[in-house]
Amino acid sequence: MARIKHNNFLDTVNEVITDAAHQGILHLYAEGENFNGRTIGVGGQALYHFGTTGYLGLEQDARLKEAAVGAIQKYGTQFPLSKSYISHPLYNALEDRIGQMYGQTIIITKNSTLGHLGAIPSAVDDRDAVILDHQVHWSVQNACKLLRNRSIPVDMVRHNHLDMLEDKIKYHSRKRNRIWYMADGIYSMYGDSAPLHQLMALSEKYSQLHFYIDDVHGMSWAGRHGTGFVMDQLKELPGNMLLFGTLSKTFGASGAVLVCPDKKMHHRIKTFGGPLTFSAQLEPASVAAASASADIHLSPEIYCLQNELKERTQYFNGLLSRTDLPLVDRNDSPVFYIGTGMPKTGYNFVNRLMAEGFYVNLGLFPAVPVKNTGVRITISRHNQKEEIAALVEAMAHYYPKALEETGTDLGRVRHAFAMAVPKTRPKVVHGDLDILLENSITKVDKKIWNNLMGAQGAMDWDGLLFLENSFQGNELKEHNWEFRYLIIMDCNGKPILATFMTAGLWMDDMLAKETISKTLEKARKYDSYHLTSRTLSIGSLFTEGNHLYLDRKHPLGDRALNILMWTLETLGHKMGAKMTVLRDFGPDEEMGGFFKDQGFVRIQMPDSCVVDLTDHMDVQTYIARLSVRNRRHFRKEIQAFEPEFQVDILNTCPKEQLPQLIELYRNVHRNNLGLNTFSFPERVFKNMSDNPHWEFIVLRLKSGPPKPIGAMFCYKNQGKTYVPAFVGLDYTYVTSHYTYRQLLYQTIKRAISLGFSHIDFGLTASFEKRKLGAVVSERYAFVQASDNYVLELLGTM
Incomplete structure (x- = not known):
């Protein structure tokens, strides 16, 4: 595979929210x-x-409404001045009332989001570390991004996973002063809570542990004076905790409150807390309504x-x-x-x-x-x-x-949702569909498979047999894959759907930015399997192209697709997969809509590059069909250097040369952190050398050292498609001799000489391949994860 196009995460979110809006669920107007x-x-x-x-319904309370209206009549709609200079006349009374509720020093903020942006960078020192519960509110996670500019480590643990939290505390305690754990009191989606008493016990064990708790959803409906769920559970606020509550939501007004028992830290945050200093203060109506609500909170009512x-x-x-x-x-x-x-x-x-x-x-x-x-x-x-x-x-x-x-x-x-499943589940009735699900290609009819998938890359029957022989029985677990083959036919034996699936260990950052993978690779020097997960995928990490055959016109096509989804889900559970990936699909809105409805998010992959040779042309005719500009590039950067290369076509690679070609492949793999995967075992390349369907295009410099400086590992499938599956390069010569471009050209020459009708150039370097006549088209993957932990963890890096 190749480098991912790292589309903005917001693009993916936008697609999901847009779909929901089209369904009449979101972006409504009351x-x-x-x-x-x-x-x-x-x-x-x-x-x-x-x-x-x-x-509590306080937003409709007559006393709050009257207070708000009266404040507007007296003071206007706003008080347009920073609170650092002078506070609105009503502010003092509000701060006094809220302080009485908590019995602590407090800070009133415009809202909780701005409050977090002001408080967190002020409270967290450069010598501290932060650990986030992965379900802590977005506004807290967003504020912590500012800490990265100061090289403060921001880590993450799975939701309410105290063993994992303790491991992180131990790790950071050696180098850091305070260790902040940030969580919600009540979580806004499921309504579950932080395990507060266990956290307090943990802080007794580790004196460096401090807490930053967002309890806006626990406010008012619980606690003495309505001070919230956290205060209700703990009764008194610990000295090592900063607590956020809200004056909106249940409180019935606007704004938020930070409760800070540490007077020195209270002064520090209040004196210069970013948005607390530079943002506008609460409007008079909001301050008055909040004061009226505070009066209710301070009363037995x-x-x-x-x-x-x-x-x-x-x-x-x-x-x-x-x-x-x-x-x-x-x-x-x-x-x-x-x-x-x-x-x-x-x-x-x-x-x-x-x-x-x-x-x-x-x-x-x-x-x-x-x-x-x-x-x-x-x-x-x-x-x-x-x-x-x-x-x-x-x-x-x-x-x-x-x-x-x-x-x-x-x-x-x-x-x-990892809930108890009923012992008796409804049986899936296939009716007039015949379903074949096997664990080896040897159990699938070769002719049927090749008729459906034989023209797709290295996915014909022999290509998949090669994969099974290469990725089973290896020493390392990342080099061992489970295979499944699915064919769905109607009662007349007509195929409707076919695909193959693999399950294996993937790096969690495979689709992440290169900078994130560089950071994680440092950690993997000590823990090879840091942030890796078992993944079930249509296709494999070895193959590229259309991994799914589907007769879209068949009246049972939709049912076949639903059976595919059930199959993936069932296999995922049995194989312990944490993620399911569907790839490589074009910009088909109907298919994309189906996958998104099934719980997948779309991610843009690198463009697919294919060369059409169906006219059986010779090399000169092929080059002549390139654009004027591309022919100029060809003459200057490829043809001019061709005499300097010795080009060998090896059906079998000599034993003494194979390690050199493997090292060239590994050079490219190490240089491709934009799509981070485990490297392939040596066994793969030995099997290539012994397999009649594989060959090597090898480049050497005539005037240089005899060792190869470039290699293309090519598969010849039964569908007359030539597949340059992987490339190996000595980067010393890539710029000076345009080695990669030369390999692309020699691949085209070889495919033409063999009489192949197509070249599947795969997913990468579309700019280079387009210049040599490849047709480029968009490709997408659809991803479904068991939870958002990894996604949010990578977002902190």
């Missing part, structure tokens, strides 16, 4: 001339509102409100327990998550609920892994018991219908 919190107007309907984060909400959440929990709905985490928070697995199932389910009169949120990538799409339901004091019961009834009724209509089942969803 309708109506007033709100009461209980219903929300969407698409001409008044829907019961189960998507708010104002859990807050406990009445909390109890009213608790009664509703317990009622909802009780109703859910009587259903088969897959509640991902059962807890006491007002946040609930019903898993749907695939995005298209989530779209279907949400649209059904909205049509029935209920507004709920859809949890989507990147907030959750793509295959962990689900419905997030929030309970508030606005919700009445009768509509809560009606929602559960509607969900229990429509959830099975959404599963059935989108071709999935409850067991598949529960598997995606």
